[in-house]
Amino acid sequence: MAAAQFAAERLLLFGATGDLSRRKLLPSLCALDAEGLLPEKLKIIGTARSELDDAGFRDMARAALEEFLPADRRGGMAGFLNRLSYQALDASTLDGFDELAAKIEDAGTTEGGLAIFLSTAPSLFGPTIAGLEKAGLTGEKVRMCLEKPLGTDLASSAQINDAVAAAFPEERIFRIDHYLGKETVQNLLALRFANILFEPIWNSNVIEHVQITVAETVGLEGRVGFYDDAGALRDMVQNHMLQLLALVAMEPPTSFDATAVRDEKVKVLRALRQVTASETVTGQYRAGASNGKAVPGYDEELAEHGLGESQTETFTAIKAHVDNWRWKGVPFYLRTGKRMPQRVTEILVQFRSVPHSIFEGQKLKTGAGLQPNHLLIEIQPEENITLSLMAKVPGLDEDGVRLREVPLAITMPDAFAEAQRRIAYERLLLDLIKGDQTLFVRRDEVEAQWNWIDGIRAEWELHRVKPQTYTAGSWGPSGAIALTERDGVSWHE
Template sequence: MTQFTADRLLLFGATGDLARRKLLPSLCALCADGLLPEDLTIIGTARSELDDGEFRQMARAALEKFLPAQRRGSMATFLNRLSYQTLDATTIEGFDALAEKVNASGKADGGLAIFLSTAPSLFGPTIAGLQHAGMTGENVRMCLEKPLGTDLESSAAINDAVAAAFPEDRIFRIDHYLGKETVQNLLALRFANILFEPIWNSNVIEHVQITVAETVGLEGRVSFYDDAGALRDMVQNHMLQLLALVAMEPPTSFDATAVRDEKVKVLRALRPAKASETVTGQYRAGAVEGQAVPGYDEELGKASDTETFAAIKAHVDNWRWKGVPFYLRTGKRMPERVTEIFVQFRCVPHSIFEGRSNTAAAGLQPNSLLIEIQPEENITLSLMAKVPGLDEGGVRLREVPLQIAMPDAFAEAERRIAYERLLLDLIKGDQTLFVRRDEVEAQWHWIDAIRAAWEADGVTPKTYTAGSWGPSAAIALAERDGVSWHE
């Protein structure tokens, strides 16, 4: 593996929504904290006809809108790092001029990191243009933003095109959930505390729930979302990455190879989900957070079979997790925005308090662990405890939450954008929090099988009212196992 710290960062799609909302604010925040290499220059490129000054003005407007004032530091210092080159990536001619711009600082022998945030249809032409202009050498690494295809075949085609110019150890595939603090804290919780690992198995855990709920609808992503749907947009990447982190075996170390080796083992152990183990839905008009909202078909302007909700009962067929269901649920126009992992432990095998307390009335509750990822970052462990007082019945028990509110526990630490961690790792060359090709393909293999089962069985989305938790069939999916969704 070629190790180097990049002294140039090339942003494709530099005038797009992701760049304005996330990439430029993240880079500015890193600059303000003194975390970027002092000599790092940032070159933006897109079709928009801008010069350096106009690009800096656009960046300034984006920072003032999307980055809190206290995190901007010396914004002028950051803006001075920026330059811009207009490029139509569909034609090869402009890449020579781009290479000249990238190398204008006289650092042609230094390290170059490329962040590709464009439509997947441009990946192939862009790679060809970079090769033509000599920007794919050993001192260059490539970062790819999702979506990486719409199925295994198209994903493999994209990966083949990138692999023609870059070896795997210089390809960085982003899943921005892996940059979130609480997601990384899941690894710390499991592998930095002896308390959990001995019980992190089917002997003690009854089931796991992973929920990613959004209150928004299409939000200007009409054409993309109708081609993708909830399964491809959320389950294939973010949710399966969360599942892999929950279920993975302890890696030998916290490095890219060890961590990703264990994740891919989980993804390959996923049992193909039957159509009867899935629920698909599409929202209709309703109310979210007190505001009336239209249905998906109204927003889209036509009828569609695209799912805006998916619930799946998944199984990891290995020694540790045999018999433990993983319930996955994601949807748009849900009652609240939340991403969480809920771990339900088994009941105690025998209650010594039975018949001697008021426990029976309230029910002796099994322990649970709730890891909240967004909008708040919290970890809550629910335990049974004695209610203070003297009672004729003997002992009264009640569930008590032990809560760690991450913002309070680390009040002195700055709350960061997920892309800050990932961009810094890209510049430094650390692949640990990026997704390897065999992970992506294992994820698509599982997702494609679900879509094939839907097609074979003629499954179409069930409707649900915006502002609800999805179709009633999703409740039944869990309740027939005696499980209730955590809400």
């Protein structure tokens, strides 16, 4: 069902004094305002436990903008700050929601409706929805946006979704995955479906395998409690990586419409073959070096916080299969970890070798051979698309043709030099305000993702899989190399 089409003229931010709000939400909204993209009448109401008044919240927002938003994107900051107001609230009780409703009503017109961005602990989702219902803040012109994590498994995710669905129909629920707001992720759809070049070869006949890597250089960074409960599989694979996989593997949708796009994504997620323990590798980092500095191991970081030994994985590699006609026999190698040598998110599409080489016996460039083409889609830290091609090395070669692999590169910042580089949340917040669900995740997608993840965790438990150790600053445990090399594949590094 299509999202309710009304432009919100009030935006309510739960967790408005938290890290996500300070680093991403408020800077994104200010940047949108500077470009005249926010509705003229939009008012933004923040709420959290912190005891602040309107002036105090604006001061906090100003400090956040000065710290996290480039100076050249703060045009008209005073006008943006005037959009802000604040109401303190303890969302764990019903007390205070009537006062919040009054604050929202005071903020301006109700004609355009209300968008709510819920960035709180999952344990507060239920009480918050109950409080909103009690205060009359769940009507037909109210939409709800949920920030992850949405549960720790299928059962807890369903519990959260049931609580939200009791007050909001699916067409007014926006589940956010900030990766879907990144330009290159959206460009993947344009690359596939706006160019006749790729779609006819986007299948098992021509593609040998796909690699998806999400590598981080950081360690726990203040997320000890959350991360030790979640681990790499639930923190990264369940949401971001499976969304990337779905966009790579989906069938062409009938239109760039929320329902059409998400229908195709969920088909991919439901076609994922259940992974066996032998098709996964887990790891946990130990002391090493990152960015030229000595860093402690995961065990040492836990000890600093009074925690004992843990079997939580900080790295995982998975060999996945999409069991449908298009992708039969094509492995999707997924890899994510903390304390990697570099921060990178990328998708590598490896094409098959040419069926017959006319250059056999020719003198190829020393140390090189006839290499199969590949397409590299870099998502962060830089946004680039590179297609590798084989070309003749210039020169007069008397004893044969010399070939070399050369890149055909599209550097997105150079190709669109006039375009403003954006925070991923800008696109998503604007779509929330407008009511466009295309880049948000539907409930059946979330549940298909959790169903697959729960199967992997059950395999680990059944076979008592324990993380292999790896040195911080490396590309993970040796088992990750073996996972691909037994198929004759090497990770792209």
